Amino acid sequence: MGTAYKLDEPIIAHLRQKKLYIVLLGGPGSGKGTQGQKLAEELQIAHVASGDLLREHLAQETPIGRAAQTYISCGELVPDGVVIAMIRERLERADTAKGVILDGFPRTVPQAKALDEILAAQARKLTLVADLKVSPETLLARLGGRWTCRECGAVYHVLYQPPRERGKCDICGGELYQRPDDRPEVQKRRIAVYFAQTLPVIAYYKERGLLVEIDGERDIAAVHTQLLAALEAA
Ligand code: AP5
Numbered sequence: 001m002g003t004a005y006k007l008d009e010p011i012i013a014h015l016r017q018k019k020l021y022i023v024l025l026g027g028p029g030s031g032k033g034t035q036g037q038k039l040a041e042e043l044q045i046a047h048v049a050s051g052d053l054l055r056e057h058l059a060q061e062t063p064i065g066r067a068a069q070t071y072i073s074c075g076e077l078v079p080d081g082v083v084i085a086m087i088r089e090r091l092e093r094a095d096t097a098k099g100v101i102l103d104g105f106p107r108t109v110p111q112a113k114a115l116d117e118i119l120a121a122q123a124r125k126l127t128l129v130a131d132l133k134v135s136p137e138t139l140l141a142r143l144g145g146r147w148t149c150r151e152c153g154a155v156y157h158v159l160y161q162p163p164r165e166r167g168k169c170d171i172c173g174g175e176l177y178q179r180p181d182d183r184p185e186v187q188k189r190r191i192a193v194y195f196a197q198t199l200p201v202i203a204y205y206k207e208r209g210l211l212v213e214i215d216g217e218r219d220i221a222a223v224h225t226q227l228l229a230a231l232e233a234a
Helices: 006-015 032-043 050-060 063-074 080-091 109-121 136-144 184-207 220-233
Strands: 020-026 046-049 099-103 128-133 146-149 155-157 211-215
Touching (some): 006 032, 020 032, 046 050, 046 080, 050 063, 050 099, 128 184, 136 146
Parallel strands (some): 020 128, 128 211
Antiparallel strands (some): 146 155
């Protein structure tokens, strides 16, 4: 999505030579998907978003999709066993050999421990865990205005990142829709679940010296630049 700023180009060229295993943490609407898509495209590595994978399973009515449906629709976390098995299978695919941006996983300490085991078994290790820090008020404003492409998953916002043509994806021309779990009552539950269940994951990575805090309140380009700088320093 978009082109890199001139100043970012040398950093991107340098980072492309590395194997990067990156976790993006942050509340619902903090910008994990927006930043994850952009970074994966620039760094030419896989973008593995647990929410997107679960929504694909839902659409295809697979056993994983059926197991996840009720949890997603009311804003609760899908059980660890289901999500860990799904991510393990995804990380075994060939396109993850050069690196991965994990977006939305891990979300609990058992998931973080499982990720350590999966990566260790593949002789890989995490490069960086970036925590996109955003206030609950900003999260609500972002979720309320989000539109997503049904075809390619690109993310827009009515105010902060509008598509060129209303209702239509700039990239593939697909139809834009609002996620059913962005209903106001579910948004609030997702934010509460994040603060209750995912904050311990931040402490887990802080203890291991992998955590970098990113000011996620800034605009999309400024957040991106902070992420590139953190990766360059990692
Ligand atoms: P998931 O799809 O992962 O949802 P989420 O974590 O709630 O995150 P979002 O996708 O809502 O937001 P985002 O941070 O990607 O923000 P975005 O870039 O879109 O999970 C959905 C559900 O699946 C969960 O509730 C759970 O049930 C289940 N699930 C998923 N993973 C699981 C796991 N590991 N374990 C258990 N259950 C799991 O941005 C939001 C909006 O803001 C957009 O409109 C965007 O244009 C705009 N925006 C982004 N950045 C900025 C900025 N800097 N300034 C202004 N606007 C911005």
